[in-house]
Amino acid sequence: MTRNRTLATTLMVAVTTLSSAQAQPRDTLTIGITQYPSTFHPNIENMAAKSYVLGFARRPLTAYGADWRLTCLSCETLPSIENGLAERETTPEGKPGIRVTYRLREGLRWGDGTPVTAEDLRFAWEAGRDQATGFGPAEYYRSAYELIVEDPRTVTIRFDRVTFEYASAGDFQPLPAHVERARWQADPRSYRTRTAYDTETTNPALWNGPYRIAAVQPGASVTLERNPAWAGAAPHFRRVTIRTVENTPALEAQLLAGQVDMIAGELGLPIEQAIALERRTGTRFRITYQPGLIYEHMDVRHDHPALSDRRVRQALLLATDRAQITERLFAGRQPVAHSSVNPLDPMHDPDVQRWPFDLVRARALLEEAGWTPGPDGVRRNAAGERLSIEFMTTAGNRGREAVQQVLQGMWRAAGIEARIRNEPPRVLFAETLSRRRFQGLALFAWISAPESVPRSALHSDEIPVEARNWSGQNYGGFRNAEMDVLTHTIPEELDRERRREMWRRLQAIYAEELPAIPLWFRADAHVWPQWLDGVRPTGHLNASTLWAEEWRVR
Template identity: 75%
Template sequence: MRRLAAAAGAGLLALAAPALAQPRETLTIGISQYPGTFHPNFEAMAAKSYVLGFARRPITAYDATWRLTCLACESLPTLENGGAVRETTPDGKPGIRVTYRLRADARWGDGRPVSAEDLRFAWEAGREPATGIGPADFYRSAYELIVEDQRTVTLRYDKVTFEYNSAGDFQPLPAHIERARWQADPRAYRNRTAYDTETTNPGLWSGPWRIAAVQPGAGVTLERNEAWAGPVPAFRRIQIRTIENTAAMEAQLLAGQVDMVAGELGLPLEQAAALERRTGSRFRFEYKPGLVYEHLGLRLDNPILSDRRVRQALLLAIDRGQIVQRLFDGRQPVADTGVNPLDVMHDPDALRWPHDPARAAALLDEAGWRPGPDGIRRNAVGERLSVELMTTAGNRGREAVLQVIQGMWRGAGVEARIRNEPPRVLFGETLSRRRFQGAVLYAWISAPENVPRTTLHSEEIPSEASNWSGQNYGGYRNPAMDALLEALPRELDRERRRALWSQFQRMFAEDLPELPLWFRADAHVWPRWLEGVRPTGHLNPSTLWAEEWRAR
């Protein structure tokens, strides 16, 4: 694998004709995390989604107006236009068939057409449990894939959902490169995929750029994809630098070593706001509220955290309003559940847990945790009420939050032991393989009206048997929640679905499978000469439309 090379400037034109402005051929972007893998279907990590947004085009995505659109397909299939048709499944259940036709000009970087066979391979790999591709429920439901012709496939589902025409994470994989690797050993495929062993192979990439070089842990270089048939990107080269320490990221921005900081993975809001106050009009700043949910994920098979009274007490002991005001200038609304007030299904009447130290103490007393001589509570056998607390190392905002929570919990008699890890380790190993023991501060980024089955359903708990697919890292098990998560997507009537969403939010707020903190606003920092970047505020990153970016 080649090492990341420093970008060469494009100054020959300027030397030949001094009166002309020097063209900008390279855009250098700072992000705070490095992808744990470059395979599109393993590990749901924002850094990977951001980078691959330059190099791939999924079938469908939600745009900056939160509207579902086609990217790799010709048109969005609907019940109205006949692209989707209700039917009865072979075992007599209500089902639906949805037909996607790929764009005629879609090409992999080696010139091969993106074809129905690439979708068939992705579906076959996803259907095989040993592969460990998520979300598993999609592949269980899509019980048949029919190749209609070289560019057209029909998926048959064993249930009808309001998301029936969203392809989500189902996207083509280059069968001519990956199929043989997968067939050799489906369980070992995730460790031998060309996406990680031959990342610079042009045939892996179908977007406006292709990955040309990687420096593990430090950066990615993308070059213009000559096989791309869409609008010609303004930049010949995109350089992405991973700077896990946000103070160092700010320093590199000020020194001109990076042109912009990606809002999806950049500076904490309060750090960006302070930078804007200091630098005035040097950069463009945009603070984009979105479906980004900061929370404390909990290891629920930890005996301490398995007690709902303890979880409720831990949340009551955190003064989230004070943290938001002190650290985030009041710009981030406190969360009661994972459903954002910006989402149409948010219930403003959901149960709330305001800061209440007295009630927190009463719940801990009831759960059998009594104050010890050093102020830390102990149970009947003398065990300390101690919780390991983790987040992404180098993120100044999150590290500050943990220190504040540590102090607030100590006031309630709870010992918090902080142990942070680099993002690629925390997300690539610790969370995905359930190696944490206490609480982890991180964010879920969702699509509009996203049913959180993959994070809360008991079938989505990662395990060695499932090759670590699924995102229910905490191990939450609740049959009533499982039933609700299964019923929600099947309700096509919006108002009846709203009632189910309200039920979900009440159940979540009572049970607290994770501790909701606040909804994040992302701080995007751009150079004045960059135009066309449209933050989405949801799961699909702005880079999916990066061919529209222009330098003036």
């Protein structure tokens, strides 16, 4: 009798405890990522960490969804020739042009209650048109030569060229004119250091998404809370904390200790680390591997004395056994890249030139380029200078740092010395790359949208210079006249098959000239708790957080 009563009591306590836990629904979420944004301004610098964080707090005009189709977020209807919101015309200079009309959704408000209006779009356009501001991509603002405010919620933008992607607003999005315009007008060149996005990051008036940034710990975390001015679907979580842990083993440890609930695939564990985690923890977490338009590569400093020679770049690639690296480090889940265009992209050319691992040919090319073996095995030129190259990546990323060690050994066999020097992501992206301070090779990833023309990374006009306040992403300083023509004219070709031929030529130049050293196309490992639902990885430039109001507890 006593044992039965004790058992019954135990079961009642267990049921009561379970009921109590069920009665207290989860309303907070803590996310781990490996980078911290170098700036919170939507249009200054490009960094995946910023895109991920701002996805909770801002809504651009348009974005590509998880189905890779362009959709409206802040606009009512996607413009098209058929619905009359896009119309071909002739510019005042007699060039073929197009006018595109966007109408903002009703009820959009900044976090202080101020309506989001056409004036916010006008201000963003004015600031972007001024080169001193340093907004990117610069080509968008150069082409958008006039913005007409039709009414408080409607603008028409006139472009001096017609492109197949005319409906996409890209990074053009409203900025709160009532907060930012005066700061910008005072001095456009210094605006990037005085913007309220960085000096008053928790100002509600900066945010028009389902969440607003409520607190920041520089380099460590960002806390978001529900935005009471948001008129869309109510988000489930009362508070979302995004914690930056740049060291991926430490990030995994925090996940296992329950200090973070999930690790974002966009900026999380290297795939091999996630595979090992899944083996150890079984079904404790839901782990999804999402292939995508994520191009892991090495940017090349093209005015480097050795790397300016195409033969040296080709030798580096020939001395890199990429197939072995992807198999051994990434369980074969990351296919080798032969250009910057992913096989998942409809414009990928399967017949593009390939550079298989060939150490003999690599050595021959280096000999041809004038680099002969020295007494210590490192090659030297006629002046006695060593073939020694600085090699950088994001500090704390275990996967990339492992790749560096492997490459260092592979290249040594060809007579090339790699000097590893890494920096925290916020320093590498905000300073070293954007201001072209790296001296050799930089290993990181480009993330693109479907059929995204890489003008910003390959056109010579996009080489960051101080005169344009360091806008542009051609960090290596690559120059090629035919590539300039292609990256400018591909968007203007509306016939898909003719465009495909131009893409084929772009990839051929890329594979031959090697503006960057292609490595592989990355798959992201998303690590979620079993109780989280509604997260939809996109596999491209637009982060899953742009649809955070759909996230729910199971």
